[in-house]
Amino acid sequence: MKMKIKQVAELVGISVRTLHHYDEIGLLTPEETTDAGYRYYSEQNLETLQQILFFKELDFPLKEIKEILSDPSFDRQQALQLHRKLLLEKRERIDQMIATIDKTTQYVKGEIHMSNEEKFKGFNFSHNPYEEEARKLWGAKAVDQSNASFKNNAVGEKMNDIYRKLADLRNTPPESTEAQTAISEWYEFLNTQTGHHYSLEAFKGLGQMYVADERFTTNIDQFGAGLAQFMCEAMTFFADNNEQ
């Protein structure tokens, strides 16, 4: 059941040029190439393409997608589950935007007032914070088991520092002053270095994702077994205790 390039393009709704491009960069090499140079795609190729589009939908750059897919430890099921989760969040953001639009409609009419923050609710950052985190952790792992390329940048380095510091504390109570200081550093870091603002609620949610999603858990626990759980608890405590 080999398919020619245009058939594939039409089936999945992308251009022929795009498939050429994916071949060029080695992201999707057709299973067979005839003597005339014609590309023929197999069933397997289609499945890979599906994966590629899943990742693309979540704005992963092609380079990363390539690395992730070629990682022998890549687990399709896990990937699918994470995607599901991220899509659900994307949907929530759309709901937010719709709400913002509705509010704006009233605002334009002069019926209500809107704060500046409200005017941009849901439109803030095109991808959500979890996604950002996922990219870092997952990407980092995919590139190199020892995080080589990740360490090359200052942000990644500092991030690892904090993880390590927290790992050292993971057997103390999460409410301890030391743990809370380290966690507040983490909170600070996220808010200053990632360019996104995390509300305390979001921060708490992020912590919960650390244990709810195996991908996160696995990656975080590389710094020390049980770190994800510890961070989750410490983050929850931090969030609950710093509300005003």
Added chain:
Amino acid sequence: MKMKIKQVAELVGISVRTLHHYDEIGLLTPEETTDAGYRYYSEQNLETLQQILFFKELDFPLKEIKEILSDPSFDRQQALQLHRKLLLEKRERIDQMIATIDKTTQYVKGEIHMSNEEKFKGFNFSHNPYEEEARKLWGAKAVDQSNASFKNNAVGEKMNDIYRKLADLRNTPPESTEAQTAISEWYEFLNTQTGHHYSLEAFKGLGQMYVADERFTTNIDQFGAGLAQFMCEAMTFFADNNEQ
């Protein structure tokens, strides 16, 4: 209440560079610039920025956004309503994707079978057909009242041809053979020239949107008063009568 560039950037979740860029291309010029060259943004600027982000979310290119916003006939309320509609559809697509992921999960486990089409349901084209249509009609109008730039490409020309043909028929019954022939040409055109596949159901939905959304109605009726209504009826009839 003038805001400095970084404040704005943080408020809306974009980079300073982005605001620089928007200023460069004349998309968003800050209300005030000090002697030192500092940009100060006003409340009004923020409102424009909100509009820009609305459009960006729907993947309108900046150039088009600029034209749309600077069009004196631009109606913010109408724009908001169309955005709402498009976002709702985007949400539906996300639901589709989630469903596809769920199905794929089962498929990977070997529990069920999946056709190739199914594997890409929801991932097909990054923007939906309505959006595509909206872009064409709206964009065309924004660029030039006489559709100048739109006529320059073959697709647009053919599209106008069909519209005109239909406009000539708009006072005959929509079920007439002539009308149905013209409509089937329209259906053919959409399926072959736009790169998207329209099911009969989708085709019918599109027709209904022609009358439900004033933007569409207004633009279509430029070819002749009442054309939108006529097309809607003819498309509905066509869809209902060609099912098997």
Added chain:
DNA sequence: ATAAAGTGTTACGTAACGTGAGGGTCAATA
């Protein structure tokens, strides 16, 4: 067998910023 439709490879173009480099500006301290 001949045209129409599809496919190939260069190769330059583009959109929307990212990312420094190098150098002013401003508000708060010491």
Added chain:
DNA sequence: TATTGACCCTCACGTTACGTAACACTTTAT
């Protein structure tokens, strides 16, 4: 008042993911 650190500015080149010809070859349909 001098200084410092956080912001701000303007170039200007880099990047990602293709779009868009241009031109030649293959396959398929009639």
